[in-house]
Each structure stands twice: as C-alpha cells, then as structure tokens.
Amino acid sequence: MHPFRAAVEARDPDAMAALLAEDVVFTSPVVFRPYPGKAIAAAILRGVLRVFEDFRYEREIADPGGRDHALVFRARVGDREIQGCDFLHMDEDGLIDEFTVMVRPLSAATALAEAMGAQFDRITREAAEGTHS
Secondary structure (H helix, E strand, C coil): CCHHHHHHHCCCHHHHHHCEEEEEEEECCCCCCCEECHHHHHHHHHHHHHHCEEEEEEEEEECCCCCEEEEEEEEEECCEEEEEEEEEEECCCCCEEEEEEEEECHHHHHHHHHHHHHHHHHHHHHHHHCCCC
8 A cells, every 4th residue: 555545544644744745746636737845735635634525545556666656536525426536656755746636527526626715725824834723
C-alpha cells in the first residue's frame, strides 16, 4: 500500500502533508490553475477530508519504476456519488511533487466544486498561517 493511501485512510492530515515535497504542484479537478507549494496543497487536502463522505480507495496502480501512482477512489459529496483518481508523481526523495486529481461524473464534480468553494476561505487562511484548524 502506498504511504499516501495509508495516511488518507487513517484520516491523518499531518502524515499526508509529510509526504508532500515543498515544491509540490496540486492540480484540482475543478479549478483551471494549479496550486504550487506544500502549504496550499496540504490545506486543500485537509479541506477534502472535511468535504468527502464515505471516502474509500478501491484500487492502486503503480509503474514498475515506482515514481508514478494512481489511486482510484469513490466517495460522496452531499447526495452525489463521486468516482475519481489521484495521480501521484514522486521526486527523487520519494515525496509527492505532482498531485493531480480527476473526478466524474460532471454532477459530482460540480458538487465538489461548490463544497470546496465553501471551504476556500478557510483553506487559504490555513495555508497562510500554516495551521491545521
């Protein structure tokens, strides 16, 4: 099991953040521009923990070289079932330096965008303060 998957399944935001490189780039499924940097990526992931319900990884796919991983998941956002995939790329130190999320269907992606939008003031504040509140 990939360490990031273990951290998510334990709902441990500190362990999740510890696996991110300082220069990680987080690409959201619902926002065009990527988010560079560990502070904002960790804050977004904490927001996701607050928004997703019944989150579970269903499958893990890794390349033979070990630097690319795909973690397939299902969850709920409100009354919408969402299916998605976390695409992780690891740097030379084994930390996540690229984190891309894709989700489907469109109705669930829309629900996710709305739920995360409601969290975004808090996410931005947490990233700026480096807090986990």
